[in-house]
Amino acid sequence: MSRDLQITFDCHDPRALSSFWRDALGYVHPGPPGVPVAPGGDPLAAWDVFLERIGVPESERNARSAIEDPDGSGPRVFFQQVPEGKVAKNRVHLDVRAAPGLTGEERMAVLETECTRLVALGATRLARHEPEPPMGAGHLVLADPEGNEFCLD
Secondary structure: OOOOOEEEEEEOOHHHHHHHHHHHHOOEOOOOOOOOOOOOOOHHHHHHHHHHHOOOOHHHOOOEEEEEOOOOOOOEEEEEEOOOOOOOOOOOOEEEOOOOOOOHHHHHHHHHHHHHHHHHHOOEEEEEEOOEOOOEOOEEEEEOOOOOEEEEO
16 A cells, blocks of 8 residues: 655754745645635735744744645655754755656756756756766766755756
8 A cells, every 4th residue: 555755854943944845846735724726816915923822932933844745746745843953964855856757968957957947946056967979878866955865867
């Protein structure tokens, strides 16, 4: 039997990091439980109101955040605040599939365009790996705003 998957990030600023990954992946922030968010409404503002209403101190309102695939096919991504910083290379990382099925220079051009978009959102470009057929299609390595490495593939 298969299981649902949630990916969890330890981070300093869950709201900011979840907003980066929301925009990077085309995901959405879900609204609070039982609180309808109008089309075009701001789910994060709805969370602020909800958390205040249930008595969560303002200092604890950025302790966690989440994003979800609006189509329901991708995993939920959860962000939890931790006091320590990132100190080493990730042992697990995300591969953002920006150019599936493309090869050679066409593939690398699409990856470069996506890299430019993600850098504008706050990512840092770390490396470019050229195509090396038959096993290596070529990819870019980036880091999100808190330094978590990921690949554009």
